Amino acid sequence: MNAPSPVYDLSRWWCDTWQKVQQDAQPPVYRYYRLCLRQDLWGQWELIRCWGRIGQKASREVREIIASPEAAEAIRVQVQKTRRQHRYLPVAAPWADLDLAD
Template structure:
């Protein structure tokens, strides 16, 4: 089975913040983790991307990010 792209989103309504993570494969078959965050309603968010060794390594990072977001008061949000 071929792994598929993954997307997760969180919001912190008390601080009006959002955080999104995308794990996607590029045209060369390499996996990239993209993190996007900022204020809800603001046009000044930030983005950071980094390569990961494999899909499995990327999923481990996504899971760690999910734990960190939860500890910081974020809730899971639906993805589009």
């Protein structure tokens, strides 16, 4: 029996990136936080959070299967608020610069 092929909706994929500089550290520490929404091989929606120091491998990555892009939007709003509180600044990151094909 053949399973139906997954349906991908690339127009609903997104990725937000924030950066911050900790000037009080010697030398200054540059950090990032990235939140991405995409679909996995089976068409399920996946929310990926990764963060760490700029210039090094990702120090942490968490993947979570979510019900829909709308559910991810609520999480996105909360993460944006938290990043602002922690003095991160949004960074425009074109899709071409992101390594989303793990």
